[in-house]
Amino acid sequence: MSSVHSCARALARWPQRPGQLQHAWRLPSNNTFSTSPVLAGNRAIVYNTNGDPARVLSAFSFPELPPPPPNTANIRFLLAPINPADINVIEGVYPAKPEPDVSLCQAKDHPIFVGGNEGLGKVMDIGEGVVDLQKDDWVVMTKAQSGTWSSAKNVALSDVLKVPKGLSEAQAATITVxxxxxxxxxxxxxxxxxxxxxxxxxxxxxxxxxxxxxxxxxxxxxxxxxxxxxxxxxxxxxxxxxxxxxxxxxxxxxxxxxxxxxxxxxxxxxxxxxxxxxxxxxxxxxxxxxxxxxxxxxxxxxxxxxxxxxxxxxxxxxxxxxxxxxxRWYSNKSLEQRQELLKTLAALMRDGKLRDPDHEVFTIGGTESDVSASEKICNLLARLGQGMYGKKVLLRVEETA
Amino acid sequence: MSSVHSCARALARWPQRPGQLQHAWRLPSNNTFSTSPVLAGNRAIVYNTNGDPARVLSAFSFPELPPPPPNTANIRFLLAPINPADINVIEGVYPAKPEPDVSLCQAKDHPIFVGGNEGLGKVMDIGEGVVDLQKDDWVVMTKAQSGTWSSAKNVALSDVLKVPKGLSEAQAATITVxxxxxxxxxxxxxxxxxxxxxxxxxxxxxxxxxxxxxxxxxxxxxxxxxxxxxxxxxxxxxxxxxxxxxxxxxxxxxxxxxxxxxxxxxxxxxxxxxxxxxxxxxxxxxxxxxxxxxxxxxxxxxxxxxxxxxxxxxxxxxxxxxxxxxxRWYSNKSLEQRQELLKTLAALMRDGKLRDPDHEVFTIGGTESDVSASEKICNLLARLGQGMYGKKVLLRVEETA
Missing domain, CATH: 3.40.50.720 (NAD(P)-binding Rossmann-like Domain)
Structure with a gap:
């Protein structure tokens, strides 16, 4: 299934949920897309317009990733935190702006953004020319606003760092910010x-x-x-x-x-x-x-x-x-400097000198429908917006059944 | 005449001027000082307590300087600006505090401070070991709060810089701040x-x-x-x-x-x-x-x-x-670095790229009495306090007749 196809599903589905997205999301007048049933595969938490996350976020299913192109890897996200800055990005009040995820929708006038800046991924497949990573390695993102609230993603090698062994999932998922x-x-x-x-x-x-x-x-x-x-x-x-x-x-x-x-x-x-x-x-x-x-x-x-x-x-x-x-630090530093810092922090964690943050894991289950998953994530963001959580929330978006 | 003698004159004279100094300046109970006529020699603009400059400043005569000790020079001040910070120092609200001038009064519980931080002096006599300066050289002060509102002073070599030739008196007198x-x-x-x-x-x-x-x-x-x-x-x-x-x-x-x-x-x-x-x-x-x-x-x-x-x-x-x-810059830098900066600025001045500040010279004449000179300086400071001067005032304190 092509990504345009996924995009078409989004165009067709979103207007059905009242109070959400329908104003910002308009079908092109010469709409050639068609709806299709939800397929097994992946899911991301997305938005197409800035605003209150509890109103603009949606769960969005997309198919299995194609094999990774050279110098990239396909990763499965294990955990991705919801940081305060992520909220500001969705609200549109943060200086770092995400790029639309063109693998989800190629229509330039209908950008889709995946939420999340930080996250832990597991390598599922590597493209040609990739030597420093292998299947099952853990990686974290050092490219800002790369969209980590997702079950899977294809990433460029230069945008990730391999995580040293010996960390918990929660430690690794929160080590880059x-x-x-x-x-x-x-x-x-x-x-x-x-x-x-x-x-x-x-x-x-x-x-x-x-x-x-x-x-x-x-x-x-x-x-x-x-x-x-x-x-x-x-x-x-x-x-x-x-x-x-x-x-x-x-x-x-x-x-x-x-x-x-x-x-x-x-x-x-x-x-x-x-x-x-x-x-x-x-x-x-x-x-x-x-x-x-x-x-x-x-x-x-x-x-x-x-x-x-x-x-x-x-x-x-x-x-x-x-x-x-x-x-800014990441964008000013070389891959070696980033790797060096990650190693230093991982060593502190392994030595018990830097603990897991107080956290809870919030799972979007693979068998849930996009509509139910959307409601769940919006409710969560509403509670976060009201300061109802003392703990760091780590999102786990499962593959869809 | 000893400096204690000068001090005694000040102790005796100040209380006669109403509204000025008498509260802050108290004679020691076992006063052994005696009054004496004003002698020919020098004069400084001094204070012994912090407050409104128009109330606490006095003109204070003192004798010719003794021959300079080794590694010092006796200088005659040609011009010394009244900078805004000088007012703050006298008010006692400036972080840099002057040291009492012990050559004017050695009684520790009766400190005398000479006003002025910046100024141009002419070398009148050099002590043993002084090779970089000779008679008639121009020098400026780089030691903070050295008391430049005076006709003459003995200065340590490390506290002054020789002024390159080719500057006007006003340029040189205002070149260090x-x-x-x-x-x-x-x-x-x-x-x-x-x-x-x-x-x-x-x-x-x-x-x-x-x-x-x-x-x-x-x-x-x-x-x-x-x-x-x-x-x-x-x-x-x-x-x-x-x-x-x-x-x-x-x-x-x-x-x-x-x-x-x-x-x-x-x-x-x-x-x-x-x-x-x-x-x-x-x-x-x-x-x-x-x-x-x-x-x-x-x-x-x-x-x-x-x-x-x-x-x-x-x-x-x-x-x-x-x-x-x-x-702070002066106190962190070597004599060579200070000299280098002075040369650079002097070159800009000589090349016409850095002009004299708009200024007027205010002279305390050598034939005036200390009482009249005190009134004059207090009136000037009162006018400066009211913002009556657009121009930089450069003080010239003449030797006393």
């Missing part, structure tokens, strides 16, 4: 040595927890800021078990006495690295804890407030502010 | 090539005007932001004559249409350097004009507002924010 963000932020800006101190906010996030663990493995001390909450003592204990030196709420950060406390903790040593995924007022306070010649690295802005800092910190304390985006 | 700030900001952050664009605010300030000229000499294009004012067209013309490519008011910057205009000017080329001495809202707008991988360098905050930027500029456009402080 958050752990490298944490690792690179700890290494690319300030030259830290064992015993040095860092501060970070949003410390309970996936990146924050990776920062705590990698810093602990390197012998760096961390002061970690979190939101106050009902179970704050439990969370503090959890982060301390991961290796956090101190865990402090933003309320405690707002209290002037914290400054003296921090001085006691550090013995007056300058803190030379701050990591920020919050911005707004509490980040201004956190920046004031930094010493001379410090770097403040931002990778998020959960407060949706700007990063606002007294100019004097820049002029007289030589503060430097940067941003970090793992997507 | 603003021109190097401009030069280093243009060179230390972004790697610019001829035809590249920069943006800056406060473009009519002394640094801003130096930026325009040095950039023009290097073939960089500048977009310069200034406050709207009655004579704005005159100011625009003046800056364009100096080499500004475009001059734009903050009001025009607030208009959304500017973005398209800038794109037309630059031909869509990324602007990779922004220089900021204002902060606040207009700087946020200016930062949005920067392209990918740009550097925003702050050296002032005239708005007294923080520097507030969308976090997305850091993450997705790889903006980096820094501060620049010429004082």
């Amino acid at each position: 958050n752990p490298p963000t944490a690792y690179n932020m700890l290494h690319d800006f300030a030259q830290l040595a064992e015993g040095d101190w860092i501060v970070q906010n949003g410390a309970n996030g996936a990146v924050g927890q990776a920062v705590i663990q990698i810093a602990a493995a390197k012998g760096y001390k961390t002061i970690n800021f979190i939101r106050d909450r009902d179970d704050v003592e439990l969370l503090k204990q959890h982060l301390e078990l991961l290796g956090a030196t101190h865990v402090v709420t933003y309320d405690e950060l707002s209290d002037k006495s914290l400054r003296a406390k921090v001085k006691t903790w550090t013995g007056g040593k300058d803190i030379r690295l701050g990591l920020n995924c919050v911005s707004g007022k509490t980040t201004t306070l956190m920046a004031r804890l930094l010493g001379n010649n410090a770097h403040l690295v931002s990778y998020g802005a959960m407060s949706k407030e700007p990063l606002s800092l007294p100019t004097s910190l820049f002029i007289f304390k030589n503060l430097a502010c940067h941003g970090f985006w793992q997507t | 603003n021109p190097p700030t401009a030069y280093n900001m243009l060179h230390d952050f972004a790697q610019l090539a001829e035809g590249d664009w920069i943006v800056q605010n406060g473009a009519n300030g002394a640094v801003g005007q130096a930026v325009i000229q040095i950039a023009a000499a290097k073939g960089y294009k500048t977009i310069n932001f200034i406050r709207d004012r009655d004579d704005v067209e005159l100011l625009k013309q003046h800056l364009e004559l100096l080499g500004a490519t475009h001059v734009v008011t903050y009001d025009e910057l607030s208009d959304k249409s500017l973005r398209a205009k800038v794109k037309t000017w630059t031909g869509g080329k990324d602007i990779r350097l922004g220089l900021n001495c204002v902060s606040g809202k207009t700087t946020t707008l200016m930062a949005r004009l920067l392209g990918n991988n740009a550097h925003l360098v702050s050296y002032g905050a005239m708005s007294k507002e923080p520097l507030s930027l969308p976090t997305s500029l850091f993450i997705f456009k790889n903006l980096a924010c820094h501060g620049f402080w010429q004082t």
Whole structure:
């Protein structure tokens, strides 16, 4: 079955689900496509217009992949996380835009996008010229927005990295975004040595927890800021078990006495690295804890407030502010550098120094219909949008029966 | 006459001037000092407590300097600017603090500070071991807060640089703060090539005007932001004559249409350097004009507002924010590096590429009494505090008769 065929099925099926897609998806006036029954094969979670993921996402069946062309591999996705940035991509508010998946629909004026940026795949078949990969190897994607919410995909060799042995599926499926963000932020800006101190906010996030663990493995001390909450003592204990030196709420950060406390903790040593995924007022306070010649690295802005800092910190304390985006890191680095980083992170995981993120697996079963699968994924995204999940959700899209 | 003697005169004289110094300056209870007539010799503009310069400054006579100790020189100051930072130092709100001048008063609980950070001196006498300087050479200070508002001073060789020939007194007296700030900001952050664009605010300030000229000499294009004012067209013309490519008011910057205009000017080329001495809202707008991988360098905050930027500029456009402080530059660099920079700037001045700042010379005459000189300097600082001077004021403190 041709991919145009799959596309035709989508064109025919989508308008039947009320409130979803029918406005954005219009049949070409000279429609030559025809509907066809759902075939056994694969499935992807797709959208054709930006918007609320709970409204624009659909499950979309497509046939078995053809044999892989030279220098590519066919992979089966085992697990793919739903990261916050994935939501922003679907909403259309993220700077990295996916390319339409032309293997699913070739009609240029009807693009189909597959959700998901990160994921773990297993090699099913390799094309001519592929020597570094073999069947059953695990690979992860380093090309941004490659569409991982799918059961299978044909991928270029240059867009994947082979995963070292010894990791769990969950570790491997989440190794290309958050752990490298944490690792690179700890290494690319300030030259830290064992015993040095860092501060970070949003410390309970996936990146924050990776920062705590990698810093602990390197012998760096961390002061970690979190939101106050009902179970704050439990969370503090959890982060301390991961290796956090101190865990402090933003309320405690707002209290002037914290400054003296921090001085006691550090013995007056300058803190030379701050990591920020919050911005707004509490980040201004956190920046004031930094010493001379410090770097403040931002990778998020959960407060949706700007990063606002007294100019004097820049002029007289030589503060430097940067941003970090793992997507840019990948696009600036060679395949060898990417592989090297993956090995380093995998070693930390195997040594028990970097744990699985708290997660649950959400499976789209192979026997479900596309309509039922679509409802399921939209319900999930609605719950995620309301912040109903504390844990990282890892999507498993099974082959269709 | 000993320096303790001078100190005693100050202790005795200051309380006689109402509203000035008497609160901060208290005679030691076991006062063994005595008053003495004013002797021929030197004079400095001094203070002993932080506060409004118009209230805390005094003229203070002191005798001829003793012969210079080894590796020092006695210099006569020819001109010393009154820079905005000098006011902040006297107010006590500047991070760089002067040391008390123990040659004027050795009593530790009664420090005397000489105002002024920058200045041009002429070598009058050299101590043993001095080979690089001779009588009548011109020198400038690279030690911060060395107290230049004076007729004479003994200086360590390591704290001064010899001025290349061919400059005017005004050029040499103002060569160590603003021109190097401009030069280093243009060179230390972004790697610019001829035809590249920069943006800056406060473009009519002394640094801003130096930026325009040095950039023009290097073939960089500048977009310069200034406050709207009655004579704005005159100011625009003046800056364009100096080499500004475009001059734009903050009001025009607030208009959304500017973005398209800038794109037309630059031909869509990324602007990779922004220089900021204002902060606040207009700087946020200016930062949005920067392209990918740009550097925003702050050296002032005239708005007294923080520097507030969308976090997305850091993450997705790889903006980096820094501060620049010429004082730190000097303290981090070798004597050779300082000399090299001075030569470069002097060459630009001699070639007519970097003009005298608009200035007027304010002379404290040698025949005036300290009381009259004190009144004069306080009146001047009061007028400066009210923003009554458009021009840079260069102080000339004459030897006393």
